[in-house]
Amino acid sequence: xxxxxxxxxxxxxxxxxxxxxxxxxxxxxxxxxxxxxxxxxxxxxxxxxxxxxxxxxxxxxxxxxxxxxxxxxxxxxxxxxxxxxxxxxxxxxxxxxxxxxxxxxxxxxxxxxxxxxxxxxxxxxxxxxxxxxxxxxxxxxxxxxxxxxxxxxxxxxxxxxxxxxxxxxxxxxxxxxxxxxxxxxxxxxxxxxxxxxxxxxxxxxxxxxxxxxxxxxxxxxxxxxxxxxxxxxxxxxxxxxxxxxxxxxxxxxxxxxxxxxxxxxxxxxxxxxxxxxxxxxxxxxxxxxxxxxxxxxxxxxxxxxxxxxxxxxxxxxxxxxxxxxxxx
Ligand code: NAD
Ligand code: LMR
Numbered sequence: 001x002x003x004x005x006x007x008x009x010x011x012x013x014x015x016x017x018x019x020x021x022x023x024x025x026x027x028x029x030x031x032x033x034x035x036x037x038x039x040x041x042x043x044x045x046x047x048x049x050x051x052x053x054x055x056x057x058x059x060x061x062x063x064x065x066x067x068x069x070x071x072x073x074x075x076x077x078x079x080x081x082x083x084x085x086x087x088x089x090x091x092x093x094x095x096x097x098x099x100x101x102x103x104x105x106x107x108x109x110x111x112x113x114x115x116x117x118x119x120x121x122x123x124x125x126x127x128x129x130x131x132x133x134x135x136x137x138x139x140x141x142x143x144x145x146x147x148x149x150x151x152x153x154x155x156x157x158x159x160x161x162x163x164x165x166x167x168x169x170x171x172x173x174x175x176x177x178x179x180x181x182x183x184x185x186x187x188x189x190x191x192x193x194x195x196x197x198x199x200x201x202x203x204x205x206x207x208x209x210x211x212x213x214x215x216x217x218x219x220x221x222x223x224x225x226x227x228x229x230x231x232x233x234x235x236x237x238x239x240x241x242x243x244x245x246x247x248x249x250x251x252x253x254x255x256x257x258x259x260x261x262x263x264x265x266x267x268x269x270x271x272x273x274x275x276x277x278x279x280x281x282x283x284x285x286x287x288x289x290x291x292x293x294x295x296x297x298x299x300x301x302x303x304x305x306x307x308x309x310x311x312x313x314x315x316x317x318x319x320x321x322x323x324x325x326x327x328x
Contacts, residue, residue, distance in 0.1 A: 002034070002036065003034055003035055003036060004036075005035075005036035005037055005038050005069035005070065006031065006035060006036075006037055006038070006085040006086065007037075007038045007040055007082075007083055007084040007085050007086070007124070008025055008030075008031075008037050008038070008039055008040065008084065008085065008086045008087075008088070009039075009040040009041075009042065009080050009081050009084040009086070009087040009088070009123075010022060010025070010039065010040070010041055010042070010087075010088045010090060011042040011043075011077070011080070011087075011088070011089050011090055011091040011115065011133070012042075012043070012089075012090035012091025012092065012133065013039075013041035013042060013043055013053055013056060013090075013091075014041075014043050014049050014050075014052035014053040014055075014056055015090065015091060016239060016240075016242035017090050017132060017242050017245050017246050017249070018041075018056065018090055018091075018246075019056065019242070020242050020243040020245075020246035020247075021088070021090070021246035021249055021250070022039060022041070022056065022060060023059075023060065023063060023065075024246065024247075024250050025037060025039065025250070026039065026060055026063065026065040026067065026068040027063075027065055027067065028065075028067045029250055029254070030250045030253050030254050030257075031086075031253070031254065031257055031258070032254075032257075032258060033067070035067065036067045036068070036069040037067060037068060037069060038069050038070035038071070038072070039060070039068065039070070039071045039072065040072045040074060040080050040081070040082070040084055041053060041056075041057070041071065041072065041073050041074060041080070042074045042075070042076075042077060042080035042081075042091065043073070043074075043075060043091070044075065044091070045075040045076075050073070050075060053073050054073065057071050057073060076118075077114060077115045077118035077119075078118045078121065078122055079122075080118075081115075081118050081119050081122050081123045081127075082122045082123075083122070083123065083124055084119075084122075084123045084124060084127055085124045085126070085127060085128070086127065086128050086129075086130075086253060086257075087119060087123065087127055087128070087129045087130070088130050088132060088249055088253070089112070089115060089129065089130065089131045089132065089133055089139070089140075089143065090132045090133055090249070091111070091133055092108055092111060092112075092133025092134055092139060093107040093108050093111060101323075102323055104135070105135065105138065105320060105323045105324050106324070106327060108133070108134075108135065108138075108139050108142075109142050109324045109327040109328070110327070111133075111139075112131070112133075112139040112140075112142040112143045112146070113142055113143075113146045113327065113328070114146075115143055115146075116142060116143035116144065116145065116146025116147040117146045117147065119143065119147050119150060120146065120147035120148065120149050120150055123150070125149075125150065126151070126154065127150060127154060128154050128156075128253070128256060128257070128292075129143060129144075129154055129155045129156060130156050130157075130158060130249060130252055130253055130256075131143060131155070131156070131157045131158065131268075132158045132245060132249055134190070135189075135190075135191070135320055136157040136158050136159075136190045136268065137157040137189050137190055137268050137282040137283070137284075137317055137320070138282070138317070138320040138321060138323075138324060139157070140155050140156060140157035140268060140282045141155075141157075141270070141280070141281070141282040141321060141324075142324060142327075142328065143155055144270060144280075144282070145280075145328050146328070152270050152280070153269065153270060153294075155270065155282070156252070156256070156267050156268055156269050156282075156294075157190060157267075157268030157269075157282050157284075158190060158245075158248060158249060158252055158268060159186050159188075159190050159194065159266045159267060159268045159284035160248035160249070160251050160252040160265065160266060160267070161190070161230075161241065161244060161245055161248035162186045162190060162194045162196060162226060162229075162266065162284070163184060163186045163196075163248075163265060163266035164244070164247070164248055164251065165196075165226045165229045165244075166184055166186060166196035166198070166222075166226045167181045167184055169222055169225055169226060170184070170198055170201065170208055170212075170222075173212060173217070173222070174203060174208065174211055174212065176203045176204075180203050180204050181201055181202070181203055181208065182201065182202050182203075182263060182264065183200045183201045183202055183264050183286075184196070184197070184198055184200075184201045184208075184264065184266070184286075185197045185200065185264065185266060185285070185286035185297070185300070186266040186284045186286075187275075187283070187284050187285065187306075187309070187310050187313060188283055188284050188309075188310060188313025188314060188316075188317065189283075189284070189313045189316050189317045189320075190268065190284070191227075191313070191316060192224075192227035192228055192231075193227065193312050193313040193316045194226070194227060194284060194313055195223070195306065195309035195310055195312075195313055196222070196223060196226045196227075197306060197309075198212070198218075198222075199303070199306070200300060215305075219305075223309075229241075251265070252265075252267060255289050256289050256292070256294060257292060258289075259289050259290045259291065259292075260288050260289045260290070262288055263288065264286045264287070264288060264297055265286070265287060265288075265289070266284050266285070266286060266287070267284070267285065267287050267294055268282050268283065268284045268285075269282065269283065269285055269287065269294065269296075270282055270283075271283050271285075274296050274298060275300075275302065275310070277310075277314060278314075278318075281314065281317055281318065281321070282317070283314070283317065284313075285297070286300070
């Protein structure tokens with residue numbers, strides 16, 4: 001017997017990440033090859049954006065995906081999020097010319113307050129939310145705070161792109177297959193301050209740290225390369241990462257929904273005080289997932305260098321949180 005379709009809302013659906021994401025969700029790469037989906041797509045009311053969305057929908061139809069049980073176009077989060085089981089919040093306000101960081105935070109605070117309220121009002125009571133739109137951690141925090149009737153733990157931010165970037169750099173350094181790397185962690189904010197931590201990582205059971213054995217490479221090559229990868233892609237492509245971001249969003253949601261089989265992955269999630277991070281800070285942590293729930297990998301020793309890195313990314317997140325507190 002075929003499964004009942006689940007509802008997947010995607011915002012910014014006519015944008016570049018949307019274009020790299022929707023076809024993969026509809027083909028079953030996110031929730032499984034036996035799980036029908038109904039796509040509830042949100043774009044801004046602007047005529048150009050709505051027209052672009054119509055074009056994307058025509059293409060989705062033309063793929064004739066057997067798992068695609070319905071497609072809806074929306075311009076209002078109150079209808080787009082109705083009964084949704086999964087929400088991927090991709091659309092956000094990009095930084096415009098002359099826009100200060102505070103203006104960017106404020107513009108996005110408005111979007112994510114409204115979307116959090118709409119999720120609170122109309123989404124499934126167990127909706128799982130992934131925020132991709134930047135600043136992702138703070139936007140996820142705002143949405144969570146705007147949805148007091150939903151479980152706070154169901155609001156997450158995307159750190160998976162940083163995790164995948166870190167794995168790929170390590171694989172290149174060691175000369176191993178990226179899929180053989182386990183127990184990698186990324187702590188903190190999706191920003192250049194993130195701390196990609198390979199102290200516990202293994203390749204086929206062998207310690208990555210011992211194999212690399214080069215603190216200078218870690219501090220002065222690896223961390224800046226992973227941290228500044230987004231900017232490097234913008235400089236090279238003239239546009240921000242899209243296919244790799246969509247891929248990370250698929251990885252994040254698939255692992256959350258279907259489980260990781262004991263493998264560590266990184267998710268930005270609201271802290272409950274783990275590792276000394278103040279409660280509610282939306283922080284990247286190593287987690288495992290099972291039965292549709294994530295669980296933080298606890299009890300890892302934090303050395304002085306790691307603590308310094310964690311303090312730096314936490315300070316940035318707390319600064320962002322302070323910058324929006326008057327808007328909540
Ligand atoms: P894009 O500009 O191509 O598309 C964004 C789309 O969102 C646009 O079509 C726009 O009309 C729409 N949009 C804007 N505000 C909206 C709203 N309130 N409701 C619904 N739709 C809205 O951008 P993109 O390349 O797809 O990137 C989207 C976001 O993802 C950006 O904020 C980008 O910085 C971020 N990003 C995050 C990561 C990550 O790892 N967390 C990685 C890459 C990009
Ligand atoms: C990325 O990490 O690729 C993006 O977050 C960069 C950006 O600013 O959109």
